[in-house]
Amino acid sequence: MQFHRKDLTTETLVSLYQKLLWPRLIEEKMLVLLRQGRISKWFSGIGQEAISVGATAALAADEWIMPLHRNLGVFTGRGMPLHKLFKQWQGAQDGYSKGRERSFHFGSKEHHVCGMISHLGPQLTLANGAALAAKLRGEEKVALAFTGDGGTSEGDFHEALNVAAVWDLPVIFIIENNGYGLSTPVSEQYRCASLADRGRGYGMDSIVIDGNNILEVYDTIRGIREYCIREQKPYLVECTTFRMRGHEEASGTKYVPAELFELWAQKDPIKAYEHWLLQEGIITEAEIAAIRSEQKQQIEYELSIGFNSAPIVVSAATEAADVYTPHQPAEQHNGEMPSRPVRFIDAISEGLRQSMEQHANLVLMGQDIAEYGGAFKITEGFVERFGKARVRNTPLCESAIIGAALGLSLEGFKSMVEMQFADFVSVGFNQIVNNLAKMHYRWGQPADVVIRMPTGAGVAAGPFHSQSNEAWFVHTPGLKVVYPSTPEDAKGLLIAAFNDPNPVIYFEHKALYRSISGPVPEGYFETPIGKARTVQQGSDIAIITYGAGVHWAMEYAAAHPEISMYILDLRTLLPLDYEAIAETVRQTGKVLVLHEDTLTGGIGGEVAAWIAEHCFEWLDAPVLRCASLDTPVPFNAELEQSFLAKSRLHQTVQRLLAY
Secondary structure, three states, rough: OOOOOOOOOHHHHHHHHHHHHHHHHHHHHHHHHOOOOOOOOOOOOOOOHHHHHHHHHHHHOOEEEOOOOOOOOHHOOOOOOHHHHHHOOOOOOOOOOOOOOOOOOOOHHHHOOOOOOOOOOOOHHHHHHHHHHHHOOOOOOOEEEEOOOOHOOOHHHHHHHHHHHOOOHHHHHHHHOOOOEEEEEEHHHOOOOOOOOOHHHHOEEEEEEEEEOOOHHHHHHHHHHHHHHHOOOOOEEEEEOOOOOOOOOHOOOOOOOOOHHHHHHHHOHHHHHHHHHHHOOOOOHHHHHHHHHHHHHHHHHHHHOOOOOOOOOOOOOHHOOOOOOOOOOOOOOOOOOOOOEEEEHHHHHHHHHHHHOOOOOOEEOOOOOOOOOOOOOOOOHHHHHHHOOOOOOOOOOHHHHHOOOHHHHOOOOOEEEEEEHHHHHHHHHHHHHHHHHHHHHOOOOOOOOEEEEEEEEOOOOOOOOOOOHHHHHOOOOOOEOOOOOOHHHHHHHHHHHHHHHOOOEEEEEEEHOOOOOEEEEOOOOOOOOOOOOEEEEOOOEEEEEOHHHHHHHHHHHOOOOOOOOOEOEEEEEEEEHHHHHHHHHHHOOOOOEEEEEOOOOOOOHHHHHHHHHHHHHOOOOEEEEEEOOOOOOOOOOOHHHHHHHHHHHHHHHHHHOOO
């Protein structure tokens, strides 16, 4: 291993040694505590420290880093106190995630360290968003993300590199190639000569370096950082290394040939650097001993604090309160605002435009949304008004774009991602349900992202452009799910979604776009999220519904004036307005839950179960559900009409009336 001092001062060289030694000594202590049963799990980075330490030291303190399991050197390099880290690792309530996360699955905005999730790949896409934020502000910053050799096979790796290259983002992607993805050797993971070659395929420069050489890592990342800022381009770095422990301690290392341990022991990053420092006369044996002694004493002191946490206090109310970022919605308009008739689609466009005017930090992203104006022309003219920096066409990589939106949120930006069709969200599902939804609960970071979802059948678009998939997201704590049925609510709920710092899934029914018009206030206003709307009063039966179902119910009521029908438009599916639901039951005693989604697993089941549990004494009949068939959405118009819940509405209403 060749070390080259270049322009580095003695002070810097010694400082790098101290930073390199610190996580190694911490880990050695952690392994002792693990054997003693005082901690439950540990992902060791012994043998790989030079990568985390060198890369972190090469960056500015306010540049975001997206670490993984084996990057303790990032956390220590950013000065995060060991006593609080230890509280985190043992699940204490005064740790970084209040006992809600394990090992390295946490972050700290104060230290510009982003908490990982177990799916590994999404971290790379968040770096794109953080880098985009710097680019939009004209700041000379990069973002840096780690992945392992195994993680380069994930789709998010390829999507992240492609977006970074296409958008010219100052991102440094680091691959820690330690030879194994858990137990699978690299010979069974890829066939390219080096993983760095993949960067060239996406149009970015790349390099392979010795990940065990602290000076090579530090100097290389310093230079690449300057390049990324100067050229506004991404860069891929493959660091060759080896982990001397198992994937995690319980995994063991029996799958690794013994000779590999012997080979890499000779390349130990600390021993090799120590030897060079001594050889060059930069440090003495006595100074090394003093540094080690001081750090070991510091570890014992920090652990004495870390072990001194109060017993955890379990509070369901506190847990529920931390699922969402606190937000006080604006007051609803008082009805004095001038209104005029507007189509459903134009109300969405108007709400989007007024939100762009209201929030200078709002960025729109989606396929074909710029010059083309989107598949449904909702953003037509936006790029001329707001510019391509804020109205961004995206490659076809939904996961990477949602991740970029979350990365923007780290830096205080608001963003909207348009799914061309709600059906396509499945390829970005992980980012929504595991990253956006859980981030605030895990480490207090808001995810200020709105995802627009053109949804629903009735337009003969077949099984991949017609699904009602809102129930996928209603099951996910941390999300808010809204579904307007009128032009006024389409505008008001969209504005409310942008004002809310939590992730909001905004469903907009395609069949309503140009078929429904209604009065819409001209000004900027909110429709409150979490509040249902009484469409009409009635005493015979009640229909609880949302989206297109509201119009089916209204049409049916108009065609059957002999039935006094109460209609409730939920508008928000998560959180539900249980107070309004209860009042609806009290008014009639007979309730039908209507929705376009398929019957099994639909939101109607949740509403019906809640009514049965909480409103049983007011019921005069069982709660009935009217939903679409439990089949994919067919293309043929006649088959589609038979599929839809509307075709069974009369039958279900008559059945309810008969009780």
